Amino acid sequence: MTTRKTVFVDTSLCTGCKACSVACKAWNDLPAEENKLIKGYQSQVETTSKTWTYVRFVEKYENNKMNFMMLKLQCFHCKDPACMKACSSEAIYQTESGYTLINQDKCIGCGYCAANCPWEIPKVDPDLNKTFKCTGCIDRVENNLKPACVSTCQPGALHFGERKEMIQVAKARLAEVKKEHPKAQLYGDKAMGGTTYLYLLLDDPKVYEMPVDPSTPVSLTLWKDIIHPLGGIAAGAAAIAIAGGVIANAARGNYRAKREAKNTDTDSDQGISS
Ligand code: SF4
Ligand code: SF4
Ligand code: SF4
DSSP: OOOOEEEEEEGGGOOOOOHHHHHHHHHHTOOOOOOOOOBTTBOOSSOOSSOOOEEEEEEEEETTEEEEEEEEEOOOOBSSOHHHHHOTTOOEEEOTTSOEEEOTTTOOOOOHHHHHOTTOOOEEETTTTEEEOOOTTHHHHTTTOOOHHHHHOTTSOEEEEEHHHHHHHHHHHHHHHTTTOTTOEEESSSGGGOBSEEEEESSOGGGGTOOSSOOOOHHHHIIIIIIHHHOHHHHHHHHHHHHTTHHHHHHHHHHHHHHHHHHHHHHHHHOEEO
């Protein structure tokens, strides 16, 4: 039996070199995209159907000093993924090794997965009408190779291995890093059932503009776990509501509201800009 794998992202060692993003494009044969420098070293604000991982730069001001907080982002490969629950075509599935993948033959590009993902990771390619995101380099992992992003990271910010081992490595690093950064914490060890990408953050997730408590939208849980199994008229009525985009819009609204609130808190409470 295959055991669950994990990528440990140690943000304390990330230099923001973006080599992970380049390696991802090279291995997965993804084309370059035109972008511009938005602020600092930030040239991309979200994943796209052609860029499955990017580095977020956050400027943190403390005692009249600015520090960059850097974070590589991609699909977290949740153990209990909202995207899979949301997919109306059953195109999303999971592997024993801990990856959440999209079967492109089944994907119809409806975008419900993207609307319900707490991090808005999957993106629909409007030309192909298919949705794309990080595959965890499953083709490499199944051939005993590390994911391309992990292999290329020179400062040692990315580690790959068995989940149990990675959790031990993460805990040991946390104990070490906490001496200098008392707010340091692990992110992803419990969220969404425990994500395959596990992070060591130097500060509160809000500082990194990440949801503090990522979760599956209540409307989706209601539909999938309660209304849909009822079948018949109740399920039919709910299906019409979904077809009208009610659930997807609610999920989007929730996410935006949370993100806006988070940014407001972050700006006012902690003197952060990004
Ligand atoms: S390759 Fe490693 S150090 Fe460079 S940006 Fe990616 S995670 Fe950070
Ligand atoms: S991060 Fe989003 S897209 Fe990735 S598995 Fe979780 S819910 Fe799905
Ligand atoms: S695991 Fe593979 S597909 Fe995912 S971000 Fe890393 S290089 Fe890209």
